[in-house]
Structures are given as structure tokens and as C-alpha cells.
Amino acid sequence: MSDIKVSNLRKSYGAVEVLRDINLDIGSGEFVIFVGPSGCGKSTLLRCISGLESITSGRLEIGGKVVNQVPPSKRGIAMVFQSYALYPHMNVRDNMGYSLRLRRASRAETEARVNEAAAKLQLQPYLDRFPRELSGGQRQRVAIGRAIVRDPAVFLFDEPLSNLDAALRVATRLEIAALKETLPQTTMIYVTHDQVEAMTLADRIVVLNAGRVEQVGTPEELYEAPGSLFVAGFIGSPSMNIISGAFAEGLGAPTIGIRPEDVILGEGPYQGRVTHKEYLGADSFVYLDEPVAGRLTARVPGKADYPDGTTMAFGFQPAKIHRFDATGKRLTTA
Amino acid sequence: MTDNRLRDGLLDAVTLVALILVLLPIIWVFIASIRPDADIMTGGLIPTRFTVEHFLAIFARSDFLVALRNSLIVGVVVSICTVLIAVPASYSLSRFTYLGRDFMGFLILATQMLPAVAVLVPIVVLIRSLGLTNTLTALTFTHLALGLPIAVWMLKGYIDAVPRELEEASIIDGSTQLGAMFRITLPLIRPAVIAVGTFAFVLSWGEFLLALALISKTEVKTLPLALQTLFDPYSFSWGEVMAGGVVIAVPTVVLFLLFRNQLVGGLTAGGIKG
Ligand SMILES: Nc1ncnc2c1ncn2[C@@H]1O[C@H](COP(=O)(O)OP(=O)(O)OP(=O)(O)O)[C@@H](O)[C@H]1O
Ligand SMILES: [Mg+2]
Numbered sequence: 010m011s012d013i014k015v016s017n018l019r020k021s022y023g024a025v026e027v028l029r030d031i032n033l034d035i036g037s038g039e040f041v042i043f044v045g046p047s048g049c050g051k052s053t054l055l056r057c058i059s060g061l062e063s064i065t066s067g068r069l070e071i072g073g074k075v076v077n078q079v080p081p082s083k084r085g086i087a088m089v090f091q092s093y094a095l096y097p098h099m100n101v102r103d104n105m106g107y108s109l110r111l112r113r114a115s116r117a118e119t120e121a122r123v124n125e126a127a128a129k130l131q132l133q134p135y136l137d138r139f140p141r142e143l144s145g146g147q148r149q150r151v152a153i154g155r156a157i158v159r160d161p162a163v164f165l166f167d168e169p170l171s172n173l174d175a176a177l178r179v180a181t182r183l184e185i186a187a188l189k190e191t192l193p194q195t196t197m198i199y200v201t202h203d204q205v206e207a208m209t210l211a212d213r214i215v216v217l218n219a220g221r222v223e224q225v226g227t228p229e230e231l232y233e234a235p236g237s238l239f240v241a242g243f244i245g246s247p248s249m250n251i252i253s254g255a256f257a258e259g260l261g262a263p264t265i266g267i268r269p270e271d272v273i274l275g276e277g278p279y280q281g282r283v284t285h286k287e288y289l290g291a292d293s294f295v296y297l298d299e300p301v302a303g304r305l306t307a308r309v310p311g312k313a314d315y316p317d318g319t320t321m322a323f324g325f326q327p328a329k330i331h332r333f334d335a336t337g338k339r340l341t342t343a
Numbered sequence: 344m345t346d347n348r349l350r351d352g353l354l355d356a357v358t359l360v361a362l363i364l365v366l367l368p369i370i371w372v373f374i375a376s377i378r379p380d381a382d383i384m385t386g387g388l389i390p391t392r393f394t395v396e397h398f399l400a401i402f403a404r405s406d407f408l409v410a411l412r413n414s415l416i417v418g419v420v421v422s423i424c425t426v427l428i429a430v431p432a433s434y435s436l437s438r439f440t441y442l443g444r445d446f447m448g449f450l451i452l453a454t455q456m457l458p459a460v461a462v463l464v465p466i467v468v469l470i471r472s473l474g475l476t477n478t479l480t481a482l483t484f485t486h487l488a489l490g491l492p493i494a495v496w497m498l499k500g501y502i503d504a505v506p507r508e509l510e511e512a513s514i515i516d517g518s519t520q521l522g523a524m525f526r527i528t529l530p531l532i533r534p535a536v537i538a539v540g541t542f543a544f545v546l547s548w549g550e551f552l553l554a555l556a557l558i559s560k561t562e563v564k565t566l567p568l569a570l571q572t573l574f575d576p577y578s579f580s581w582g583e584v585m586a587g588g589v590v591i592a593v594p595t596v597v598l599f600l601l602f603r604n605q606l607v608g609g610l611t612a613g614g615i616k617g
Contacts, residue, residue, distance in 0.1 A: 061511050082517035094512040098530045108516035159516070 010072040011085065011162035011196045012037040013058065018067035020050075020057055027053050029220045031067070035213075040189055040197045042207045044243070045217035051200045054217070055165055058198065059088050072162060082111075087156035088165040091172065093148045095140040101127075101151050102136040108159045126157045129191070130184070146177045153188070164192070166199040170206065182206055204246050208232070216240050238337035241266045247294055247306050249331070256302040262332035262340055267325050269294065272307035274315075277324015281305060283315050297323065369592070376585035383581045397582035401573070401590070406561050410569030411590070417479055417565060418544045418594075421486045425494050425543035426536055428487075433498035434524055438507075448499075451492045459489065459552060467556045477560045485557065486547040494539040501535040502528060534602075541598045548594060566591050 013035040020028035028050050035041050043051040056062040058069065060081035069076055076084050095104050102123055103110075109119040127133045130150045140148055149169060156164060169185075170178045186209070189197060201207055207214050208228045216223040216231065216239070223243075224236040235241035241249045245268060253264040274295065281297030284304075293313040297305045307323065315321060332340040375383045376397055378390050401407045436448050466485055467476075475481040505528050513523035529536070551567040558564055564572075570587040573580075 059515060061514065080519075081515045086515065088512070088515050090508050090512060092506065092508055094506065094508040096509060096513070096527055107513070111517040111522070155512075155516075 010037055011194070012039075012072065013163065013196060013198075014068075014070040015058070016068040016070075018054075018057065018069060019065045020053055020062065021065045027220050028057070031220075031222055033215065033222065033225070035196060035198065037196055038194050040199065040210060040212045042211035042214050043198065043200045043217055044202070044204075044207050044214060045223070046243070047202070049217045050220045051217055052167055055088075055167055055198060055200055058163075059086055059165055060084050061088075085162035086165055087159045087161035087163070089149075089152045089156050089167070089169045091168040093140075093152040093172075095148055095151055095155070097140055100137050100139050101132060101143070101154075104140070104151060105155045105158050107155070122158050122160075123154075126154045129157065129188075130154050145173055146181060149173060149181060150184075153185075157188075157192075161195065164195050164197040166197070168200050168202065171202065178203075178206075182209065186210055204244070207244075214244075216243060218243075234339065235266070235331065236339050238264060238266070238333050241331055241333070241339075247308065250302075250305045252302045252305075254301070256299070260330060260332070263335040264333040264337070266331040266333065267305075267329060269306040269308035271325050271329035272297075272305060272323055273325055274307050274309055274313075274321055274323050277322050279323050280320055281323055282320045283317055285317065286313050286315070288312055297321070299323075372585050372588045372592070375581060376589045378582065380580055380582045383585070394582075397580065397586035398589075400580070401583050401586050406564070406572065407569050407587070409562060410564045410566045413479060413563060414548055414566040417482050417486060418548045420483050421490065421547040422540045422544035424483075424487055425490055426540045429491060429494035429498050429539055430529070430536060432491075433495045433502055434528070436495070437499050437502040438510075438520075438524075448496075451495055454488075454492045463552065463556055466553065470557055476557055477563050479563055481557050482547075482550075482554060482563075482565065485553045486543075486550055489550070489553070490543040490546045494543060497542075498532065498535055498539055501532040505531050537602050541602060544598065545595050549591065 013033070015031050015033040015035075018028060018031040019026065031054060043054060045051055053062060057064050058071075060076070060079065064077055071084055071086075096107065099107065105123045105126060106119045109122060114122075123136070124133070127136055130153060132147070132150055132154055135143060135147060135151070140151070143151065149172075152169070166185075170181055173181060182205075185199075189195075189210070199206075199210065211228055213225060213227055214231055215225050218239050224231060224240045226234075226236075231240060231244045235244060235249075238251060242251055247269050249266040249268050250272070251264060251266050257263060257265040279299055279302075281299040283295060284298050285296040287294040287296075292308055292310050295307045295309060295313045295315065297307060299305055305323075334340050371388070374388070374390050377393050377395065379392055379394050379396075382390065382392060436444060470476055470481045470485070473481075475484075509527050509531075510520070510523040513527045514520060518526060549567060550565075551571075554565050554568050555571075558568060566587075570584065570591065573584045573587050
């Protein structure tokens with residue numbers, strides 16, 4: 010049992026309120042990802058759950074028990090830090106066995122569990138090395154290994170991949186996905202900036218904005234039906250075309266959003282001038298200028314062979330239009 | 344190219360001159376301590392005859408041996424107490440937030456703004472009114488007060504440099520804040536702790552002014568004071584003075600050699616990021 014329930018959680022530093030009235034229900038074994046712009050409070054929320062940061066008001070339950078006053082080590086959690094935070098003066102084996110030694114586990118048990126975790130993460134060749142003798146990716150794996158060894162009920166990650174290069178990030182992402190499969194009982198909370206990580210790893214995504222929960226949902230829900238303009242603009246890359254004014258009114262809402270891949274080029278009721286193109290291999294982004302709507306992005310498969318300056322027809326399927334009211338809330342009925 | 348070489352040569356020359364300026368008196372003391380008295384003032388810098396009589400002579404003097412013992416006692420106690428006090432004090436200044444913390448840190452630093460001479464009189468008066476003149480206790484306390492502020496600030500700098508996340512990781516792994524300090528932070532700043540202890544010892548070992556003001560009895564004199572009594576107007580020997588100088592210099596040199604690697608060590612590498 011490792012479900013997490015956050016009720017009316019607030020966190021202030023002095024007069025600054027960083028988290029405002031957070032309510033979350035995270036099921037046992039779920040993989041939840043926190044996303045949001047820099048400074049919105051993702052790390053703070055994670056640290057509140059871990060117990061490294063105290064909660065100003067509200068309630069935090071883990072496994073059905075209120076843990077507001079429970080110290081971090083008694084919450085059954087493990088945390089992987091963005092900077093890895095490996096103990097520099099201990100080798101990999103001692104780093105991974107540290108928590109067990111603190112718990113006064115027997116030598117044999119410590120050895121067995123460290124080896125088991127090392128095998129899972131292909132770390133056996135490095136057990137006697139010191140952190141400074143490892144590459145970034147290896148350090149990251151040791152940090153994950155150190156967390157696994159404790160057999161935690163809840164796994165917390167704060168941007169664990171942000172210090173890795175692109176290729177390694179993909180590889181480690183797959184490893185984390187695999188890890189999740191092998192630990193079906195373990196609840197995981199993961200903070201990231203990376204859209205791809207969020208979309209691929211998460212069972213559910215929590216979008217935070219300025220200390221508030223903006224929306225919670227599966228990656229599909231957030232992408233297909235963003236609950237607010239903020240989420241619409243935040244999820245998806247390149248981001249959704251947001252249009253307001255006369256153009257939007259014409260389509261029945263104060264503001265509308267349309268994903269770049271839903272813009273159909275070459276046919277449709279509107280005319281736009283091509284201002285710029287970006288070729289990405291599998292697809293291309295075409296930037297259009299429409300007199301009323303303004304600047305729009307379209308995503309087309311393969312290479313876009315339109316010279317800059319050409320005026321083209323474009324349009325979109327009515328079903329793909331996201332409509333928002335004046336306050337930025339999604340309008341459910343078109 | 345030639346310009347560069349010229350500049351390098353110049354810099355080398357300057358370094359050499361500085362080195363000679365610093366080293367010459369020290370070398371001279373060492374050499375003089377092993378030469379017969381007759382040669383010290385007359386002979387050149389290169390010794391031709393050697394003798395250990397000066398060392399035998401000073402080690403035969405009971406007042407010198409007492410002073411050696413006193414200096415060792417005070418130095419070791421000051422060194423240990425400095426570490427025992429400076430570590431928790433600097434840790435608290437670095438890691439915790441509480442009312443008046445910054446002000447206290449400032450006060451500790453402010454004590455360094457006054458030269459020791461300026462506080463000499465109040466210290467002597469204070470020690471006198473406590474009835475502690477001519478005791479090693481008085482020396483121990485004053486030496487502690489002399490070295491602690493620097494020790495605290497130096498350690499604080501090192502502790503500030505240890506990422507908090509390391510301690511947080513330890514706390515999540517199951518230690519207390521204090522446990523994290525002992526198991527993670529202290530091992531990482533060990534070179535600095537050793538440096539601070541060494542520094543306190545050396546400071547106390549060579550301290551002359553306070554000792555002169557507080558101590559007059561032979562049984563509680565420390566080495567620097569004993570060295571001064573070697574300047575005996577009736578039976579004066581340059582060689583013995585030099586030998587005394589060498590004895591004062593030796594522990595400092597030995598401590599440095601012993602902890603050389605520790606003092607230059609940089610242990611934090613690798614724990615954080617790539
Ligand atoms: N100790 C602190 N004292 C005061 N304000 C703080 C403190 N820690 C964080 N904050 C503020 O709280 C807000 C949220 O910080 P947090 O680190 O949670 O952001 P984040 O979402 O993790 O950002 P990023 O994506 O850049 O890591 C920020 O505006 C930050 O300035
Ligand atoms: Mg953060």
C-alpha cells in the first residue's frame with residue numbers, strides 16, 4: 010500500500026506562497042509526472058512529499074497514514090536527485106549499501122541486495138569505483154541503484170535525466186520505463202521539463218502552474234482535451250496554435266487552439282503566407298502568416314517544398330478545434 | 344616568443360629572490376644550530392665542522408624541557424578544543440537558520456579586526472582578576488580565543504561548499520541531520536578540519552606576546568619564553584639559541600609533512616553532476 014493523498018497542501022517561504030491548495034490522489038503503483046514551467050513549484054512539492062521540506066498547512070498521507078510529522082527516513086520513500094548526490098567519499102558499493110548500513114542490516118543481506126540492484130542496472134563492473142571515476146550516465150544509474158536497494162514504497166525523481174546528453178537520456182528513459190515494469194507495486198513520482206519523458210513514461214501527468222495544479226490526466230487526455238489554455242500551450246511540441254479575436258469568434262469561441270499537425274495545408278477556406286520552414290527529417294514545421302489570425306505553425310510529414318513568401322490555402326477539421334472561454338477554461342460543447 | 348621567454352625568466356628570478364628571502368634565515372638557523380659557536384659568526388654560510396653540542400646543551404636544561412612539555416600540553420589541548428568547538432559552530436552557522444545567526448557570524452569575524460596587542464591589556468586584567476596568571480589554563484583559553492574565529496570561518500567556508508543535497512540524500516537514506524554531518528559532511532571536509540587543528544597548534548606553539556604578559560614563573564613558561572631566557576647575558580651561546588629555534592620549528596614542519604596530502608586534498612570531486 011503506497012498510495013499518496015495530498016489534501017489542501019500549502020507551502021510558504023515567509024510571505025511567499027509557493028504551493029497553493031494542492032489536492033492530489035496518486036494510486037498505489039502509479040507513475041505520476043509533475044510538469045510545469047520553471048519555478049512553478051515542482052521540486053518544492055516533491056520535497057514536501059519526501060519530508061525534506063515541511064508543509065505549511067494541509068495534509069499528506071502515504072499508504073493511508075498521515076505523515077505530516079513523520080521524518081523522511083520513516084516515510085518509505087527513496088529519492089533520486091537531479092545532481093545525483095552520490096557520496097563522494099564512498100565507492101559505488103558503499104553508496105548503494107549506505108541506507109542498509111544505517112538500518113543495521115546484516116553484512117550478508119547488504120551484500121546480496123546491493124548485488125541484486127547492481128545486476129538490475131548493469132553496475133557490477135563499477136562496484137569498487139568512486140563516483141568521480143564514473144561517467145554521468147553511470148552515476149545516474151548508481152543514484153537509481155541506491156534508491157532501489159532500499160526497496161521503497163514510493164520512488165521520487167527530481168529531473169533525473171537533465172544532466173545527461175540526448176542519446177543517454179533516451180537510453181536511461183527506456184531503463185526507467187523498464188524499471189517501472191519490474192517494480193509494479195512501487196509508486197513513482199517524477200519531475201521533468203521534458204515533454205517526451207512526460208508523455209512516454211507517465212500513467213498520469215500533473216501540470217503545475219504558479220503553485221497550483223492546473224490539470225491532472227493521462228498523457229492522452231492532456232493532449233487531446235487540455236482543460237485550460239495554459240495546459241494547451243504547455244503540452245505538445247511545437248506548441249498549439251492559440252488564436253483569439255475575430256478569427257476565433259468566427260469559429261465559435263473567444264479563444265481557439267489548433268495543434269500544428271491538425272493544420273491542413275493546400276486546401277481550406279483560409280489563406281496564409283509561408284514565412285519560414287524547419288526541416289526535421291521525418292516532418293517539417295511550416296510557419297504561416299494569416300492576416301486575421303496572425304502567426305500559425307503547421308506540421309507536415311516529410312519535406313515541405315513551398316518557397317518562402319508563397320501564399321497557400323489552409324484549413325482544419327472542425328473536430329480538431331479546441332475551444333476556450335474568456336477565462337481560458339475549455340468549452341466542452343462546441 | 345622571446346618576449347615570453349624574457350617574461351618567464353623575470354618571473355622565475357622574482358620567485359627565486361622571494362624564496363631566498365624567505366628561506367635564508369631559516370636555513371641559517373638550521374645550519375648555525377649544528378656548528379660550533381666559534382664558526383657561527385665568523386665562518387661562511389657553508390659549514391665545515393659539525394656538532395650536536397648545542398642540542399645536548401639545551402636538552403640538558405630542565406627549564407627548557409619543562410617549557411617543551413608546557414608548550415606541547417597547551418598546543419595539543421588548544422588544537423583539540425579548537426576542532427571540537429569550531430566544527431559544530433561552523434556547521435550551525437552554515438546549515439541552520441535562526442535568529443541572530445548572521446550577526447553572530449559577523450561578531451566572530453569582527454574579533455579579527457582588532458590586533459592582539461589592542462586586547463592584550465583587557466585580557467591580562469581579566470586573567471588577573473580571575474586569579475589565573477601563571478597558569479597553563481590561562482594560556483590555553485587565550486590561545487583558543489585567538490585561533491577560534493579564523494577556524495570557524497575557515498570551516499564554514501568548506502561546509503558551505505558541501506552540497507546540501509548530499510546531506511538530504513543521507514537523511515532520506517535514514518540518518519538524522521546530525522548523522523549526516525558525521526557520516527557525510529565531516530569526512531568530506533576532513534582536510535580542512537586537520538588544517539584547522541594544525542593551524543591552532545602552530546599558533547599556540549609559537550605565541551609569544553600573551554605568554555609574556557601572563558607567565559613569569561619558570562614552571563609554566565612555554566618554549567618561546569624559554570627561548571628568550573637563552574639570551575643569557577653571562578653565558579650566551581648563539582648555537583644554543585639556534586638549536587632552540589630549530590626545536591620550535593620542527594613540530595610545524597613535521598605536522599605539515601604529515602598532513603601534506605590532507606591539506607592539499609580535494610575530496611568532493613565526482614559526487615555531484617558530471
Ligand atoms: N528556500 C526557499 N526560499 C524561498 N523561496 C523558495 C525557496 N525554494 C524555492 N523557492 C521558490 O519557490 C518557487 C518554486 O521553486 P521550485 O524549486 O519548486 O521550482 P521548480 O518548479 O522545481 O523549478 P525548476 O523547474 O526550475 O526546477 C520558486 O519561485 C522559488 O523561487
Ligand atoms: Mg526543480
